[in-house]
Amino acid sequence: MQASILVMIIFTLPTLVLSSQNFPLSKENCDDSCGDIRIPFPFGTTKECYLAIQFWVTCNRTTTPPKLFWWNTTIPIIDISLEGQITLLQRIAKDCYHLNASSSLSIDTRIELTTSFTVNYTANRFTIVGCDAYALVSGNRLDRTFMTGCTAMCSSRDDLTEGSCAGVGCCQTPIPQNVTTVGIRVNSYSNYTDVSDFNTCGYAFVVKDSAFNFSKDNLTNLLDVTRLPAVIDWAIGNGTCEQAERNADSYACVSANSQCYKPTNGYGYRCRCKDRFEGNPYLPKGCRDINECLNESLHNCNKHALCTNEIGNYTCTCPDNYDGDGMGVDGCREKPPKDTKITFVLIGIASGIICLLLGIILLYLDLKRRSHNKMKQKFFLQNGGNMLREKLAMREASPDMVTIFSSSELQKATNNFHDSMILGRGGFGTVYKGVLADRRTVAIKRSIRVDPTQIEQFINEVVVLSQINHRNVVTLLGCCLETDAPLLVYEFINNGTLSSHLHNEAKARILDWNTRLKIATETAEVLSYLHSSASTPIIHRDVKPDNILLDHTFTAKVSDFGASRLVPVDLAQLSTMVQGTFGYLDPEYMQTNQLTEKSDVYSFGVVLLELVTGRRALSFDRPIEEKSLANYFLYVLKQDLLLEILDENIVGLENMEQISVVSKLAKECLNVRGEDRPSMKEVAMELEGLILGERHSWARINVHDEEEVESLIRIDDGMSHFGNGDMSSNVGYDSISRDHIPLPMNGGR
Structure with missing residues (x-):
């Protein structure tokens, strides 16, 4: 054993x-x-x-x-x-x-x-x-x-x-x-x-x-x-360290904290990590720092000292009430006690200074708070807050009545209006996404400053817009007047704008013809309601796909109606500046500077064109004759080439009759003279009739027009070939600006 x-x-x-x-x-x-x-x-x-x-x-x-x-x-x-x-x-x-x-x-x-x-x-x-x-x-x-x-x-x-x-x-x-x-x-x-x-x-x-x-x-x-x-x-090789170091390609001591040494037995050389490092010196980054402070046997710090590890070394630091370098048995020596009276005096002085500073800070914060409250009150009065309160007090209280929010509520809802909460920007302001204290998700529009001369008009419009009750209108929930720029709070629509769907290749496929016709009909009904059914007639002034929102069921929600009234107008520039979005702007307004209900009809006609063609109202990357969708549409319509610009996502034999009628309707809406355009009520009835399978003619389509409609849907060998014509070089505007940029009166035709 x-x-x-x-x-x-x-x-x-x-x-x-x-x-x-x-x-x-x-x-x-x-x-x-x-x-x-x-x-x-x-x-x-x-x-x-x-x-x-x-x-x-x-x-x-x-x-x-x-x-x-x-x-x-x-x-x-x-x-x-x-x-x-x-x-x-x-x-x-x-x-x-x-x-x-x-x-x-x-x-x-x-x-x-x-x-x-x-x-x-x-x-x-x-x-x-x-x-x-x-x-x-x-x-x-x-x-x-x-x-x-x-x-x-x-x-x-x-x-x-x-x-x-x-x-x-x-x-x-x-x-x-x-x-x-x-x-x-x-x-x-x-x-x-x-x-x-x-x-x-x-x-x-x-x-x-x-x-x-x-x-x-x-x-x-x-x-x-x-x-x-x-x-x-x-060992490595059979040469010395000096010989090996001269040949960098074969030198084995590759770690940054390694060194070469000659062994006591045999030939060649070996590598080792430097003092206070450990690891494999033959690997890149193989030698790593030893934390001496984790092992008392590796450092010489006094028992009272604080050991701090450093790369390749360590330091010892004595506490505040000790003197010395912290090394060895006598490295930290306790300081002798100071005179108690001096200590108390110093403590008293320090306490007095701290109290004085604290008082100054509290006084400063109080003054700042008062100044901030005064500024909010100033803005509230400047933006017509008292006038709005009086008008709301005169009305019977109801759950749908506009709410006056405080600026702190909306700052908290938008994370102090952080850039990550921005939903979009436009000429009339910036729109933020916000979450209110009651967990409602809203869209908060930060408008530009209101003209003091138009305060009463602004307040009247806020009251009127808050009373609009239509399922296809984005509801105005309230406003905040405590900031230099008024804040309008709307309901949040979660599926983006019609423009974001029409001009995205993947999303456009989802918008079939029936969905597009439904969106056009709902939008037309809203504009008809604003023009003729609201308690106070409202001209939208900026009808375009960017202002038509879609919910999760692709139901249209019209937003920003009346927004142009919130923009201050310098009366000195009234005759030289125009407001709106080029591509949708009524050409008659370019000459008269007067917006009417028929201006919304023209803009809606351009929206109809975008629905049937999938193109933008203005395309700067297209040939000059195709930049303006309205002008190009009228050209191809005249040349009997409508099928060439229709969106391939909606073209089908079962759709062509409805598409032709909508195209004819768009043409009527684009008449240069406003009096030649149909009203929005007539347009809405025509579109509703298409959905119901009926023809609600408003006495504009005669026998000659019927023949013209038939010519719009002429198909040659199963829609496989279309004729080409010469394009006119004077289609569109030579100089135009993107979203909501004011332009001089002589900037258009």
Whole structure:
């Protein structure tokens, strides 16, 4: 039993498993272990993972441990150290003579290394065990041969001493330096024919000194042991550090905090991390800073001091009530107590200063609050707040009555009007998305400053617009007058604008003809309601797809009606400036500067064109004759080429009659003279009739017009070919501006 335990200890002592590290051992995407054995770079198991062929380690995970490929592949490796050592299991040389002398056993052993590897001369011992045994050790060192030996003798088991290896039963001798080859042969002096049971063999081996401790049982139990651990030194190449550093391509010390050094045994050089760094110096960024403050044995800070880690170092800082550099036993010395009276005086002075500063701050904040409240009150009065309150007080209270919001409510709802909450910008202001305290999502429009001369008109309009009750109108929920620019609060429509759907290739496919006709009809009904059914007639003034919102069911919601009335008008510029959006602007308004209900009809006609063509009212990237959709439409209509500009997403035999009627209706809406255009009520009735499958004629389509409609839907060979005509070069405006930009009167036709 004792012998078995000893053999187990012999094998386990040299098995050094690396402790868990916080730095990489191998190259990226390379195995860093074979079973329980760690494989650090420059060693590796594949060509991409080792530095040179001599560091190739074979790993068969079913028959671990690993082995060096270039050497004797039967010798197992049990440890590879970044300090430059490999621990392996080396064979034992034996010379055995049996009791009957009928047979014997003789085994020699040999260690033969290549460049970059040498037998470690400090960690190993050449050892002989036996009672009549001598062994010769020969090999190569420094390109010359060497030879040494040792003899172990004893007469009986009683001669042996546990743990002693001084020649009686056990003999040890050191390994010379720079040895690359070792051959061992063991013999006996006598030719035995009768031996005792304790003296059956002689053994010789190179063994790691710390892994072998002589025992009397070794005379017999080593017979069943085939290998013992030995230490081999390894290095990079066979040149010096100076030679290696000159060749940057092959220089192995690649970590920023590594350094090269000459090993004491063998050829070549090794790399190591600098002081206060740890890791693998053969890998980029392999050497990492050691946090000395985590281990008291690594720093010299006083017990009262604060240890602060730095890259490659640490600092010690004494507390405020201590003096010193914080290093060593006397690094922090407690400060002597100060005069108590002085301390209290200083505390009193400091407290007085703090109280004075606190009072100044509170006074400043109070003055700022009062100034802010005065400013809000000033804006409230300036924007007609009292007038609005009086008008609301005169009306009977109802849930739909306009709400007067405070500026703080809307600032909180919009995250202080953050840019991320902006839904859109226009000539009449900026629209923000907001969430009120009652979790209602709203759209908040920040208008430009109201002209003081138009305050009464503005307030009247807010009251009127808040009373509009139509399912296809974006509801005005309230306003805020405490800011320099009035804030209008509308219900939030979540599906974007009609323009964003028409002019997006993916979204346009969803808008089939029936949906577009429904949107046109609902929009026309709203405008008809505003013109003739509202308590106070309202001209929208800016009808366009950007002001037609869609909910999740694609129901149209008209917004920004009457918005142009909120814009201040300098009377001195009344005759030279126009307001609106080019492409939709009534050409008659360009001459008279007078907006009427028929101005909305013209703008709606352009919207109808966008619905049937999918084109924008103004397209700057098209040829000059196609820039203005209204002019180009009238041209193609005259040339009988309507099908060329229809949106392919709606074209179909079942749709063509309705599309033709809508196109005819759009043409009537685009008449230059307002009196020649139909009213919005007539337009709405015509569109509603199309949806109901009826023809609500308003006495504008005669027999001649019927023929013209038929010509609009003329199909040549199944709509596969259309004629081309010459385009007029004077279609559209030469100089136009985008959304809501005021232009001089002479800027249009």
